[in-house]
Amino acid sequence: MIDEKELLPRILHGDLKAFEVLVKQYQGLVFHVVNRIINTKEDKEDICQEVFMKVHQHLHRFEYKSKLSTWIARIAYVTAINYCKKYSSDNIVAHPADIENYSFTEENPGKLLDKKDVTEYINRLIAQMPEQYRTVLTLFHLNEFSYQEIAEITGMPEGTVKSYLFRGRKLLKEKLSVYLKNELS
Amino acid sequence: MKEMDDKKLQELLEKGLAGQKAGLSSEEAEELEVYSMLFEALGNEPVPDLPHDFAVKVTAKLRSRKQRMAETRFNGIVVFCCLFFGGSSIAAIIHFGGGEVIFGFISRYGTIFILGTILLLLIQYLDQKLVKQALLKGR
Numbered sequence: 377m378i379d380e381k382e383l384l385p386r387i388l389h390g391d392l393k394a395f396e397v398l399v400k401q402y403q404g405l406v407f408h409v410v411n412r413i414i415n416t417k418e419d420k421e422d423i424c425q426e427v428f429m430k431v432h433q434h435l436h437r438f439e440y441k442s443k444l445s446t447w448i449a450r451i452a453y454v455t456a457i458n459y460c461k462k463y464s465s466d467n468i469v470a471h472p473a474d475i476e477n478y479s480f481t482e483e484n485p486g487k488l489l490d491k492k493d494v495t496e497y498i499n500r501l502i503a504q505m506p507e508q509y510r511t512v513l514t515l516f517h518l519n520e521f522s523y524q525e526i527a528e529i530t531g532m533p534e535g536t537v538k539s540y541l542f543r544g545r546k547l548l549k550e551k552l553s554v555y556l557k558n559e560l561s
Numbered sequence: 562m563k564e565m566d567d568k569k570l571q572e573l574l575e576k577g578l579a580g581q582k583a584g585l586s587s588e589e590a591e592e593l594e595v596y597s598m599l600f601e602a603l604g605n606e607p608v609p610d611l612p613h614d615f616a617v618k619v620t621a622k623l624r625s626r627k628q629r630m631a632e633t634r635f636n637g638i639v640v641f642c643c644l645f646f647g648g649s650s651i652a653a654i655i656h657f658g659g660g661e662v663i664f665g666f667i668s669r670y671g672t673i674f675i676l677g678t679i680l681l682l683l684i685q686y687l688d689q690k691l692v693k694q695a696l697l698k699g700r
Contacts, residue, residue: 392620399616407609421611428619429626498602517603545599546567553595 380444388436399428405445406452408518412510413456415503423459427452442528446521450529453511460507494552501551509544512537566592574600631692635685642681646674 378401386394406427407420414420430451438447502510511530515521523541527534570593585593612618653666667674 392623395623396616396620399619403611403615404606404609407611408607411607411610417610421615424611424615425619425622429622432623494598495602495605498599499607513603517600518606542568542571545571545596545603548603549567549592549595549599552599553592556595556598 381440384435384438384444387432395432398431402431402445402448403428405449405519408514409449409452409511410456412502412514413453413460413507419459419463423456424452427455430455443525445519446525446528449515449519449521449525453529457507494555497555498548498552501548505544505547508532509540512540513544516541570596628692631689635689638685639682642678646678 378397383394383398387398403424406424410420410423410427414423427448431448434451438444502513505513508530512526512532515526515529516523521529523534523537526532526537530537532540566589570589573593574596
């Protein structure tokens with residue numbers, strides 16, 4: 377674990393080696409956020425790079441009011457969303473509230489998988505979900521952010537975050553139940 | 562399954578109480594099992610699909626951006642100096658007619674002007690060189 381209070385002043389004084397340490401520390405987090413929002417593999421690395429360029433550019437504005445990881449995740453989220461809005465509007469679903477009636481384009485696990493791999497199946501389902509659900513599920517489960525931190529990152533009210541998380545999991549659980557029943561029968 | 566039951570089961574798992582099946586119906590226990598699998602799958606971290614030298618690439622990009630900015634600043638100052646001195650000279654020549662006064666002025670203080678310009682360019686050159694050295698040290 378890096379000591380941010382020691383590292384950040386070094387970066388602000390132009391120490392690029394120190395910034396490299398920060399990039400290594402948070403590249404996983406940035407990738408997870410970007411990965412869930414952007415579907416094109418080629419764009420992911422470019423957007424991750426862009427995120428860190430922005431982090432470096434605006435680091436002097438970071439005031440330790442939140443965790444550095446929350447602040448970086450917010451930049452990653454906004455950068456990825458803006459990219460989607462600019463280049464691929466298909467990724468942004470306008471009405472994600474109607475998740476109960478959401479239909480997956482590829483939900484037959486038999487067609488998707490050669491072997492029983494729950495994680496792979498779940499990831500494929502998540503990839504087809506509306507962006508808000510993908511982000512909330514990733515931030516909560518993968519990056520272990522709290523509801524409050526997710527609200528801060530995404531700009532959604534905390535209640536909405538809870539609701540997306542609950543309904544997203546419920547939908548995935550229902551699909552997983554069907555999948556497991558099919559596997560057993 | 563009712564929404565309330567799902568909520569209860571999700572809360573149990575969020576609190577890390579997956580093993581607490583006491584008080585749950587067999588249907589709920591079964592659902593809890595599926596939820597446990599789901600939570601485990603959701604927590605499985607995918608390997609970041611980034612090159613191993615990603616951090617180095619980012620800092621290299623930053624370096625080149627900084628260098629570009631420094632070069633632009635240097636070029637801007639050079640252009641400004643050229644325009645300023647060139648323009649001033651032309652304006653003076655035009656204003657003073659034959660330019661005897663300006664030539665007299667230049668012959669008297671010309672050395673100072675030339676040395677001043679050289680000094681300015683030298684400062685810019687050294688600034689560039691030191692910036693490059695500092696960048697190389699940072700690698």
